[in-house]
Amino acid sequence: MSTVVRNIRRADPAVVAVMEEHGVATVHEAQGRKGLLASYMRPIYRPARIAGSAVTCSVAPGDNWMIHVAVEQCRPGDVLVVAPTSPCEDGYFGDLLATSLQARGVKGLIIDAGVRDVADLTQMQFPVWSKAIFAQGTVKETVGDVNLPLICAGTLINPGDVVVADDDGVCVVRREEAEGVARKAAERVANEAEKRARLAAGELGLDIYAMRQRLADKGLTWVDEV
């Protein structure tokens, strides 16, 4: 009953490029503060920033067989997303699999489990966001699914959704919503540039955002230290 879905629809590369440029925090705000993976998902080196269409892969605990199957479904610009069917921190992925993915143009790996060979991966500049770094090896006994929706680090990811990852973590955007979110992200960045200049010049957020009256209405008072 295990299935590999081929030829999934991907997101528009131009939209993906905008997301990659703006990064996780901006994209997350632009789509209404949703879509983040759990904060324990950390990059193995920094700085790193990617965006791409998700190829999803479910694996059994301690068994990385399906990652080999998923590689074949990856295309240039994709991001591989791997989640175990029960929690596991074993090192499912190392430099050989990374070599294979890099040869196919894959931009990086998101894995709700462990990774190893991180010194090699760093040197190869193949970025990985993972729950753990752990040399513990895996077996090849159990099949799973490729390109079915899955939950990774607490968040639902569909194949073909846009995954954005950087030093702040990982965010997913539905493929159908990606264009709108990219547009809002770009607007947000433009708006922030002006704010940043005013703040750098010493103006206060209290004034720029006109917060003083609303704070007073909520009961905030200022006193001098005695």
Added chain:
Amino acid sequence: MSTVVRNIRRADPAVVAVMEEHGVATVHEAQGRKGLLASYMRPIYRPARIAGSAVTCSVAPGDNWMIHVAVEQCRPGDVLVVAPTSPCEDGYFGDLLATSLQARGVKGLIIDAGVRDVADLTQMQFPVWSKAIFAQGTVKETVGDVNLPLICAGTLINPGDVVVADDDGVCVVRREEAEGVARKAAERVANEAEKRARLAAGELGLDIYAMRQRLADKGLTWVDEV
């Protein structure tokens, strides 16, 4: 019932400079092994080392409004200290707030919660010690207090106390005790320099500290492997 205290007393800048020079482990020892924040408080980049007078700020879970209020109370050489009223790892702080604090001469942020835009903060060289890195955004609905004593990462911090932070973590020194602690820290460092030279030359701590008799008194025995 929320309060902002203005014009708090700060520590003597000369005393703060001594603490910054010597760092957390030395200051912590010099004041009798107390004042450390929990070990989960980690710098977002390394190396980093600062000391400054604390401006304290309590925030609601998932709500960073009061940080905007606290910015106005910060002066050059201060360190902003933020603690939520119940545990939260949301990303309360990013590059815009850092721009504003840096414009005011603030040396860094200590936050018992999450931070985001860490790639930007690293590039700006604005150091942050936090419980988490997490892109999760916050709202602006609830008021709190600025410059009242608070508990941050398990330790009491009063406004105006000296906060020292480096790659080993974060330590607080009461403002009234700061001068004495700085003096002891300097003495300790002088004393260690001589020890370091002897250890580097191959002398043993067992001999330098005359530990052999006391160890034997406690029942320690040496045997050869058979």
Added chain:
Amino acid sequence: MSTVVRNIRRADPAVVAVMEEHGVATVHEAQGRKGLLASYMRPIYRPARIAGSAVTCSVAPGDNWMIHVAVEQCRPGDVLVVAPTSPCEDGYFGDLLATSLQARGVKGLIIDAGVRDVADLTQMQFPVWSKAIFAQGTVKETVGDVNLPLICAGTLINPGDVVVADDDGVCVVRREEAEGVARKAAERVANEAEKRARLAAGELGLDIYAMRQRLADKGLTWVDEV
């Protein structure tokens, strides 16, 4: 009843050198996926890679006295392995002890507890794998054992066993098995080089490892997205 065992047998330096060259993930696989310490044991800086004969040291919680005792038993090429008798994250070890160990030719420290002065240790290039970074100081009141077998981060380590540590974590190899494991590690690396070249050229692991039939036998099916 506390004991220091002197003149323990060490592993063959040539064998240790092979392990250091190949690193943790390879050695762990070569000895049948065993011997790893828990994944919470992380290096204080990266990249770092060492191998050496273990000098073991048990310490009381919050008490680093026995580390001073253990230093005397260390020889060039050794790795010091420290474990507390009940869980503790205090900073047992800093730059003075590192100076002393480095003067004796010790390659690094594995400690199932905390470490401090990590900025200095990084500058000295003295690598440490630890459970925590924490400035919390320790006392010198209680004796323990040096060079008796101990459990460190969930794994049994005998004095003289080979400890291999790198960015992926820490692995121990029994002294008596070290030669055979080193040989298998070297074979494994040779075999991987050829695989890596084929993968880099775009060949699939599915084909290199002839997995397709076995996957189909397990019930895996491929379908196109509709």
Added chain:
Amino acid sequence: MSTVVRNIRRADPAVVAVMEEHGVATVHEAQGRKGLLASYMRPIYRPARIAGSAVTCSVAPGDNWMIHVAVEQCRPGDVLVVAPTSPCEDGYFGDLLATSLQARGVKGLIIDAGVRDVADLTQMQFPVWSKAIFAQGTVKETVGDVNLPLICAGTLINPGDVVVADDDGVCVVRREEAEGVARKAAERVANEAEKRARLAAGELGLDIYAMRQRLADKGLTWVDEV
């Protein structure tokens, strides 16, 4: 942009009753080892066992306003499922809300956050599965959604799905698959009864399941202690 969906489709009460009778471990196996919530979801008292149709409710961190909204959408036999939009352990729920839910015939609460008044809830026999027990109060400032799909403790739950909860944890079954899963669960239980009798009589699983040959094929050998 917050929405409450009314009049959701529920699962067939007869099917739900079968699930409640057989419990989480059996239902989880019957549907192919999927659908479990994270193991940190624990009942506030034991024994407890319920099943019902899910009414889903997303809440802001530290804000329980939407639970009041969700109550109105609950009907007899439902199970309320609450998840915060970012991780939070505050005590969102206590005896007043439980009184209200119990008055409406709701069977229990699943909440990926904290609960309080647990002594009262125990006395009322209103079961709750939660991530934490924590008296920390919440506010009523932010709206969310009721009866949209959500992720609770790492698992996707749709409104109207069957939620089964007992001392082993919590499992969700898709509404459309519930009838088939209930049938398989009943078959499984019937099959286990016969096995249980043979095992209680001293027969070995090795023989009942005919495992010896397959174990030997995998390389297992038996030796006597020397």
Added chain:
Amino acid sequence: MSTVVRNIRRADPAVVAVMEEHGVATVHEAQGRKGLLASYMRPIYRPARIAGSAVTCSVAPGDNWMIHVAVEQCRPGDVLVVAPTSPCEDGYFGDLLATSLQARGVKGLIIDAGVRDVADLTQMQFPVWSKAIFAQGTVKETVGDVNLPLICAGTLINPGDVVVADDDGVCVVRREEAEGVARKAAERVANEAEKRARLAAGELGLDIYAMRQRLADKGLTWVDEV
């Protein structure tokens, strides 16, 4: 430099009795949602509910000597509060110390560390709220302080403050604020009784608290499932 403060001021027993009657969640709300200890502080048996004046005691990691010292400072109606100077889960306290405290009329123990002999303590009905249950023994080598302010499980506790503990956790009320908080707690309970009756009769919180308009103002909309 270690100190035992004798003859501390205690809270009014009548005020303490009111707090004990109403419990942690109510007291915590009555004083404005502050004063809670961390949620990891759990009772060793349930149900349990106490309130009393705090006798505070700091201990070294793995060293319970000062608890023996603190016993002498305890009076009938007190609650002993123990915190280690760095995090530790050792079993500092067992049935002998409980016998001694019970003989002095102490109502229970709050300890930010481990406890053991919990079967005996349960049988004796001596309640303990702790971070861990762990048989690991401690030594008697290091002195600390009794009846100085300390941080316990993330919260400041002064000697003589009122500590309230029940199945929901632990809360502290400043001695000077105790009377006012007790009065508000009683009012809150009276007010809740009426609410509870209306909710039990099937009335909705949405109506009792007149929330519908405010929810609509925030943008909440109701739709039927299609």
Added chain:
Amino acid sequence: MSTVVRNIRRADPAVVAVMEEHGVATVHEAQGRKGLLASYMRPIYRPARIAGSAVTCSVAPGDNWMIHVAVEQCRPGDVLVVAPTSPCEDGYFGDLLATSLQARGVKGLIIDAGVRDVADLTQMQFPVWSKAIFAQGTVKETVGDVNLPLICAGTLINPGDVVVADDDGVCVVRREEAEGVARKAAERVANEAEKRARLAAGELGLDIYAMRQRLADKGLTWVDEV
């Protein structure tokens, strides 16, 4: 290369009976404060207290096959000890396996992983100490070892060692040391009975143990609150 060792030597039943009578904390003290498993090992119901000879069993992550193999090696009075080869919280064990073990006279299970069917196990009064309660099922694909030494929850356990478990946790005693430890445990209990009576009568530990002078020597001073 997987092995089952048959006919291991067990501990003397009379010695085991003494340990079971006195429990974990006493046995742990009697053997010099060693041998405890990690504090996360908790009983699924309380009170529970057992002691017996260990039958050890290593399992792959997510794979409980070897438990079926281990059952055959168990005899009346044994305790089954199971540890995974990498960390895993899956529910390896449920009521069918418990039925089989109970039929063979096994006293309980110690498992550094998850367990399920805990309501049934409680009703059967088959005690289990585990790292987690989790309904997640396992497969039967990978072989391991029975009755070889293993590390369970951070502690080395040899087949035939005495395992003692109660509400305080789990402790292991080497088979060869068991008689001596049991004797010391009995002495300790006799000694404590007299102490308990004196403490219950109101005498202070400070006086019974003659601690006052030693405390003063360490620098402790008593002052009255001003």
